[in-house]
Every structure is written in structure tokens, then in C-alpha cells.
Amino acid sequence: MIAEDLFDLAPVIPVVVLDDAEAAVPLARALVEGGLPVIEVTLRTPSALEAITRIAAEVPDAVIGAGTIVRPEDAERSAAAGARFLVSPGCTPRLQAAMVATGLPFLPGAATASEVIALLEGGLTAMKFFPAEAAGGTAYLKSLAGPLPQVRFCPTGGVGPGNAADYLALPNVGCVGGSWLTPADAVRNGDWNHIRKLATEAATLR
Numbered sequence: 001m002i003a004e005d006l007f008d009l010a011p012v013i014p015v016v017v018l019d020d021a022e023a024a025v026p027l028a029r030a031l032v033e034g035g036l037p038v039i040e041v042t043l044r045t046p047s048a049l050e051a052i053t054r055i056a057a058e059v060p061d062a063v064i065g066a067g068t069i070v071r072p073e074d075a076e077r078s079a080a081a082g083a084r085f086l087v088s089p090g091c092t093p094r095l096q097a098a099m100v101a102t103g104l105p106f107l108p109g110a111a112t113a114s115e116v117i118a119l120l121e122g123g124l125t126a127m128k129f130f131p132a133e134a135a136g137g138t139a140y141l142k143s144l145a146g147p148l149p150q151v152r153f154c155p156t157g158g159v160g161p162g163n164a165a166d167y168l169a170l171p172n173v174g175c176v177g178g179s180w181l182t183p184a185d186a187v188r189n190g191d192w193n194h195i196r197k198l199a200t201e202a203a204t205l206r
């Protein structure tokens, strides 16, 4: 799998924050059943790596990835836990080298033309656009498409049901990412039906 393949699997990548690894498998099943098989578990919580391992082992139809890769060691640890792709909110040469070293596809974060060009110099054409809404939203991405049409983005950060379709309509958007599929209270209460419903709605966005 290359990073661009992630764009073809689903229009939306749910960005998940898990405080309890016990929730990982039922949550991933609900997202897959709703039609969103590509799932990013952020390394923001101590249970994230355990959650990734459980999903990799028990939900074979999920394409499980690790997000919030901000230190080189995060990349290696996520690969060892069973992640099949990596996502970072921003990138540095060291972080890029660590992600390349895992052999996994990855979406490095970029938010300016210079950051995009630096990643292009590294041979990368699939990226996360973060923080999408705060950085300038769809107008900003349209502007980047002029000089840099070869890059495709996964905008994340402030993307939700109200604007996801606008992003997905852009030629340089491969998919979008967001946390709206897994509201904290629904995860805490084990309301998998609600999460399945949100995923089902999002899966039809493209």
C-alpha cells in the first residue's frame, strides 16, 4: 500500500482519541460497519498503542493507523504495535526519515507552500493539510492547487459534516480526516450505534 491508496479506501479518516483500550475493538467495528475502514488512533493517550494492537489483531477489515506522530520513536513504536499507516500533524527531516524507515505509507502534515515543497523534494505527494480550517480552509487549498497540482491532501482540523463535502469536491483533496465520527461521550458510554450511524452518513459523502 502507498499513501495515495488511503484516499481510495474511504472519503473520511476518523481521528480517534482513546482513553481506554477496551473500547478500541467495538469502536473500530462500528466504524468499519458504517463504511469507514481507515481509522487513525492518535498517540495522545497512554492506551493508544495497545488500542492499535487490539484493532490490528481483532478487526481484520480495519486499516488501522497511528496519528500524532511527532517524535521519531513514535513511528517505530506504532509500526511495532501493528499500525499500517502513520499520520503526523507536521514534519521535519528527522521525523520524515523515521517514518520512511518503518516502510509504512504515511501522511506527513503540511500547512504552507514551503512545507509542501519540502515534502515534494522528499518524493512525497500525499499529505495531511493541518490545521485545515484555521490555516485557510478550502480557499487555501484551491490556491495551493495552482502551483502545486501534483499534491493531494487529507485536510484535518475543523473538518466536520458541514464542510467535508466542500473539501472533497476539490481536485487536490484525496479524503478528509476528523474527530466528529467518535464524540468523546459516545465512546465513553459505548454508544457504538451512534458511531456506526455517524460513519454511515460520512461514508456517503463521496
Ligand SMILES: O=C(O)C(=O)C[C@H](O)[C@H](O)COP(=O)(O)O
Pocket: 015, 042, 067, 068, 069, 087, 088, 089, 130, 156, 157, 158, 159, 177, 178, 179, 180
Ligand atoms: O492529533 C493529530 O495528529 C492531529 O494532527 C490533529 C487531529 O488530526 C485534529 O486535531 C483533528 O481535528 P478535529 O477533527 O477538528 O478534532
